[in-house]
Amino acid sequence: xxxxxxxxxxxxxxAATLVLASCASDAGSDGGGSAPAGAAETVTFGVSGPLTGDxxxxxxxxxxxxxxAMEEINAGDGPDVAVDFQDSQGEASxxxxxxxxxxxxxxxxxxxxxxxxxxxxxASPIYQRSGLLQLxxxxxxxxxTDTGDFVFSPSITQEVEGRVLxxxxxxxxxxxxxxxxxxxxxxxxxxxxxxxAEANGTDIVYSTPVEESSTDFRPQLVSARDSGAxxxxxxxxxxxxxxxVQQAAGAGLGDTPKIAVGSNYSSEFLDLAGDAATxxxxxxxxxxxxxxxxxxxxxxxxxxxxxxxxxxxxAFAYDGLKQLYWAYGESDGTREGLxxxxxxxxxxxxxxxxxxxxxxxxxxxxxxxxWLEVQDGAFVETDALAVAG
Numbered sequence: 001x002x003x004x005x006x007x008x009x010x011x012x013x014x015a016a017t018l019v020l021a022s023c024a025s026d027a028g029s030d031g032g033g034s035a036p037a038g039a040a041e042t043v044t045f046g047v048s049g050p051l052t053g054d055x056x057x058x059x060x061x062x063x064x065x066x067x068x069a070m071e072e073i074n075a076g077d078g079p080d081v082a083v084d085f086q087d088s089q090g091e092a093s094x095x096x097x098x099x100x101x102x103x104x105x106x107x108x109x110x111x112x113x114x115x116x117x118x119x120x121x122x123a124s125p126i127y128q129r130s131g132l133l134q135l136x137x138x139x140x141x142x143x144x145t146d147t148g149d150f151v152f153s154p155s156i157t158q159e160v161e162g163r164v165l166x167x168x169x170x171x172x173x174x175x176x177x178x179x180x181x182x183x184x185x186x187x188x189x190x191x192x193x194x195x196x197a198e199a200n201g202t203d204i205v206y207s208t209p210v211e212e213s214s215t216d217f218r219p220q221l222v223s224a225r226d227s228g229a230x231x232x233x234x235x236x237x238x239x240x241x242x243x244x245v246q247q248a249a250g251a252g253l254g255d256t257p258k259i260a261v262g263s264n265y266s267s268e269f270l271d272l273a274g275d276a277a278t279x280x281x282x283x284x285x286x287x288x289x290x291x292x293x294x295x296x297x298x299x300x301x302x303x304x305x306x307x308x309x310x311x312x313x314x315a316f317a318y319d320g321l322k323q324l325y326w327a328y329g330e331s332d333g334t335r336e337g338l339x340x341x342x343x344x345x346x347x348x349x350x351x352x353x354x355x356x357x358x359x360x361x362x363x364x365x366x367x368x369x370x371w372l373e374v375q376d377g378a379f380v381e382t383d384a385l386a387v388a389g
Contacts, residue, residue, distance in 0.1 A: 042080045045324050046102040048095050048113035048123065051087035054212065054239050057268035058115045058138070058313050059087070064306050065317030068298075071305065073325050081325055088114050092122040099123035103130035109328065110135060110338050112320045117141030117185045124151050133339045137320040138263075138313060141185055142192075145362045150339050152362040154319060154350065156262075156285055158185070162192030164283055164369050165233065165261055168385045170200040172257045172281075173230035179220065179244060180235035182209035189235040189261065205229050210240060217244050221251035234260040241280075242272035249276060257281070259385075262369075265311055270377060277374045281385060286312040286352045287370040289381055298351045312352070319350045 047066070051059040066083050074080045086101070088094040095114045102108045103126060110133040114120040117139045127134040128148035136144055136153035140161060145151045169176050176197070180190040186209060197204050206227035208220045221244070224232065232253065234241045241264050248254060259281045270277055288299045288309045298318065302310040310318070324338065326349055331337030342348065343362070347355035359365050373382040 042082050043109060043325065043328050044082045044084060044107045045321065046108040046111040047083055047085040048088045048098040048111060049085065049115050050090040053089040055090040055115055055237065057238065057266055061311055061313035062317035065310065065314035066321050068302055068305050069318045069321040078329060081321065083321065084108065088119060090115060090119060092119050095119045095123040096126060099126040103127065103132050109335055110324050112137050117144050118183050120144065127151065132335055135320055135324060137316040141188055152342055152358060154316065154364050156367045157363060158189045158192050160367065161262060162189050163196040165259060166193050166196035166200060166202065168259045168281060168283060168371065169231050169233050170202050171385045172259065175203040175205045175229050176231045176233050177206040177224035177227055177229035178204055178233045178235065179208060179210050181240065182211055186235055193233065193235065210236065212237065212240055215243060217247050218251055221248055221253060225252050231257040231259065234258065238264050238266045238269035239272060242269055245273050245280060246276040262312065265372065265379060270374065280374045282372050283369045284312050284372060285367050285369060286315040287381060294351055315352050319352055322349050
């Protein structure tokens with residue numbers, strides 16, 4: 001088995017606005033082609049994401065991925081790259097204000113974010129109307145790219161991930177109690193999960209939406225226990241999932257198998273849940289223990305810079321910046337040109353998927369997954385759910 005080392009505790013990020021610049025390094029590929037004619041000295045991309053609030057850990061993961069990508073890009077011969085990272089706090093109202101700022105700034109050629117699909121989708125119409133490319137690096141809602149042709153996402157859709165998650169449940173038990181966020185994302189995830197449960201013959205004996213702001217889930221957990229559920233599935237983010245697994249023990253569900261969506265592959269989940277996280281399964285598209293040479297190069301460079309292994313959110317951020325810079329090098333350097341480059345491009349760089357092309361829906365086809373289990377305070381690759389892969 002291979003271990004995915006826990007990252008350091010999240011730093012306190014006080015600044016609401018960070019413009020990130022990077023020093024030069026000799027490591028890695030710059031991820032871009034030749035610069036377009038009349039290229040700017042510095043290429044600027046915007047980011048809308050949570051640096052504070054309940055989702056701040058994800059923003060920190062992103063920032064680490066951006067840092068390494070910028071270091072590698074700025075060591076090359078092309079224009080430097082800068083990232084204007086605006087703190088949305090994970091709030092839709094902040095994301096829309098940030099979107100208005102970015103579309104009005106002619107120096108910003110494309111935008112990444114926001115973290116959650118619900119927050120991103122509120123801002124998507126602003127980007128689409130203004131012709132500013134929005135790359136939803138972690139937006140899995142199946143309808144995320146429906147807003148228009150300036151909206152892309154390399155994130156695996158709930159349509160795919162929800163089915164993989166349910167396959168994992170089916171590998172462990174014949175019945176399940178499901179907890180899902182009471183958001184558009186959570187409701188869509190549950191619909192896919194339920195559809196796959198029917199196909200797999202898994203009995204959903206209890207299901208309930210939960211509020212991300214809630215802290216006491218004991219009544220719902222007692223109901224799940226009384227339903228006779230043989231497993232628990234969590235379509236929730238790390239802060240909610242941590243509380244659920246902690247309170248499950250008190251409800252008599254401590255030994256019940258627990259399977260959580262991939263967004264819980266985070267050091268913050270381990271920190272918040274403590275020993276209660278032990279035995280929890282999560283799936284991920286990126287695993288630093290992969291034998292792929294490009295993954296190992298990325299992991300080594302990331303560890304050298306940050307002192308910890310990358311998780312999938314750092315990897316998606318790294319990939320996102322590399323892909324936008326690649327698109328800049330393959331285009332005429334305009335907002336529309338970047339859109340065209342991603343739309344029509346082949347062999348777009350990715351440490352997660354390998355060279356790829358976006359499909360007609362501006363998403364990824366046929367991703368693969370690795371199952372992880374929490375053991376001794378760390379995520380460890382497991383074959384316990386191999387039949388679900």
